[in-house]
Amino acid sequence: MKVRGAAGAGRHAAGRPEDCPMMFRSLKTFISTLVEHDRQAPAVGKLQLATAALLTRIATVHNEMSQARRAKLHAVLRSHFDLDDPATAMLLEESAAVDRAAVDLYHFTRQLNQLLNDESRRRLVRMMWEVVYADGKVNEIEDNIIWRVADLLGVTTRQRVELRQQIAPDRVGLLVGIASRHFHQGVAAPAVIKSS
Numbered sequence: 001m002k003v004r005g006a007a008g009a010g011r012h013a014a015g016r017p018e019d020c021p022m023m024f025r026s027l028k029t030f031i032s033t034l035v036e037h038d039r040q041a042p043a044v045g046k047l048q049l050a051t052a053a054l055l056t057r058i059a060t061v062h063n064e065m066s067q068a069r070r071a072k073l074h075a076v077l078r079s080h081f082d083l084d085d086p087a088t089a090m091l092l093e094e095s096a097a098v099d100r101a102a103v104d105l106y107h108f109t110r111q112l113n114q115l116l117n118d119e120s121r122r123r124l125v126r127m128m129w130e131v132v133y134a135d136g137k138v139n140e141i142e143d144n145i146i147w148r149v150a151d152l153l154g155v156t157t158r159q160r161v162e163l164r165q166q167i168a169p170d171r172v173g174l175l176v177g178i179a180s181r182h183f184h185q186g187v188a189a190p191a192v193i194k195s196s
Contacts, residue, residue, distance in 0.1 A: 047115045048081050051124060052095030054108040054149065059131050060099070061142050072134030076127050105145070109152035121153040125160055129167040138168075 055076065059069045078088040102108065112124065128149065132142045150160040 046111055048077075048091055049094055049098060050108045050111040050115070051080075051127075052077055052091050053098040053102065054105070054112070054124070055127060055131050056092070056095045056099045057102075057105070057108070058128050058142060058145055058149075061139075061145065066135040066137075068135035069131055073131050076130055080123075080127065105149055105152060109149060113153060116153075118154070122155055122159055122163060124153065125150045125155050126163045126166065129164050133168045 052073075055073055056065075059065045059073050065073070074085075074088055074092065077083065077091060078085065081088075081091075083091065112121065116124065125146065128146050132138045132146070146164075147157075147160065150157075155163075
């Protein structure tokens with residue numbers, strides 16, 4: 001008399017020829033997932049590094065990064081890429097070295113254009129505004145760099161301004177108000193063109 005326990009039943013079921021194709025499919029799916037992850041890992045690394053380097057560039061226009069900007073840059077990268085503090089700190093160290101070696105903005109934007117969709121490009125421009133407004137001071141050079149980066153990324157002027165307004169609506173309104181006052185006082189009189 002044969003007695004089959006749970007161990008015997010499991011061994012017998014796994015050894016059935018009809019179960020082999022299913023096991024191979026599962027194994028093939030698992031290996032494919034690992035291979036795809038390995039293929040995507042370098043792209044994710046490039047994306048993180050190019051993003052961090054570009055944000056570092058905008059945060060250090062005046063050579064020194066304020067403590068407020070440093071904290072905001074860390075927080076933005078940590079949140080956006082879902083990193084822990086040590087990984088974010090390492091990314092910032094690497095990005096500073098890459099930023100120092102880069103000749104121009106095109107070096108970063110070319111990579112980012114290959115890796116990002118339109119929505120992600122707009123998110124990057126928004127992150128740039130977040131970093132520069134962290135200490136409440138945005139100057140013409142920083143504004144110009146963000147304009148150039150947005151243009152290179154294919155983010156329209158309208159979108160760039162809307163993103164800026166999302167980050168600092170009071171400050172943008174203040175700038176528009178000041179410009180309007182100067183305009184009405186004759187400081188920046190426009191040329192009047194009459195149509196015939």
